[in-house]
Amino acid sequence: MLASTQELLETARRNAYAIGAFNVYNLEGVKAVINAAEKLRSPAMLQIHPSALRYGRSMLVAMCLEAAKAATVSVSVHLDHSTDQQDIQDALQAGVRSIMADGSPFEYGKNLDFTRQMTQLAHQSGAIVEAEIGRISGTEDGLTIAEKEAKMTDPLQAVAFVRATGVDALAVTIGNVHGEYKRPPRLDFDRLAKIRQLLEIPLVLHGASGLPAAMISRSIQLGVCKFNVNTEVRQAYLQALKEEVCGKSPSDLLEIAGAAITAMESVITEKLALFGSVGKAHLHETSYAAMLASLSHD
Template structure:
């Protein structure tokens, strides 16, 4: 069934587990996510980035995800990932999305508060949940110094002010993770996470979670992370299976015989994440 993001995350926050938020931009990735959720009896968040919207078209991807979510035996939310453009956020609301991220984290704090607060007023009026970001979660390719890394992390006092003034439902925080494949091992600032959770007591979101060691994920969940974003690990599972398949059978040409096994490879990765996050059996 299609539900709001906060309906899923309120329960996760109360019971102390995390729900996977997986990026899609096509039919097969969406099938992999929904099938994984049903097979592990997990609530799930299916999210699309602005790049994903551009690739698939908003009406098309909305229809694919909403149709599959409505038919699913587990709770599914349809979420906009890193909505940096106010008009895109509004379009998602028009297309029946149940959760949106207003990501104005690149703007100064007061401007981030202003635009996020406006989105919250409109989205809440329509029964849609809102995520926002405070601090800056970059990419692994960003060449930044240790000091710059520290400066980009979420300040707990700012996070508290932000949450109070905007009325957001869940907050993405920067605690040392980054988007894309890691070169070394990511180092998470668990003390910062603990402090933010104690001060805000709302669901918290971990971005850039692909490639983060299992022990670190478990610790982050135990300290209050309730939504975990995964994209890169799914993309890599897809590409790995695709290469294997083509290498093994250079004659294969039916897209279903190529994309079907790729979907299964993505589904396996997603199922493992759901179990690791503690969401399996929570639907």
């Protein structure tokens, strides 16, 4: 069922697990996420990166929304890492009700202004907004941020930012990176604990590809209720295509697509288990029913 990202995150936070948010680019990616979520009875999120949005436009959004509606578990659709007002407007017009207004490439004042404007725009459409304070290094979808440009999230600045913008969730930078970790990851859990102490809204950690289980678990204990995963799923997709297409006897096109789905589904299954969301679908069904009951009494 198509779910509210806010409900997914709040329920996950109350019950000490996290939602897996997986970037998708085509039907194979969507099927991989839905298949894994349904088999494990887990909630999940379909994420669309701006590069994928510009490639697939409203057709990609429509596919994600229809897949979420048809799923037997709670699934939401989210626009990831958008720095462009037009992309956000296009996503909202296409029916997306969860966006990331990413002003982190800008200096703090411009980030605040951009995020506040996009939050007002999104809220007018009934959408929720994730923002980011700090700057995550690494490479994702062709965008590379050098380590020297990375900046940790300042807890006190995060409080002022959330109050000024009215955002619904915050992505934090505590040593996490986009893409592959070039050295063993080191996360600043003291910083995360301070942010959690000061903020009530859901916290998000990008760059979950490559994080060990112990760090995932500790992050959840300290309030992270959404992890973004992209790199490992894409790598599984590309490797499966390479093996199928370059094999001695190339397979039928649908068999190639099926192998790619299976490869991505394996990674997604592993991540959902790490995030602790396996078997939690019923919690969201209960929350959804309670919300409908509440609305009927208003």
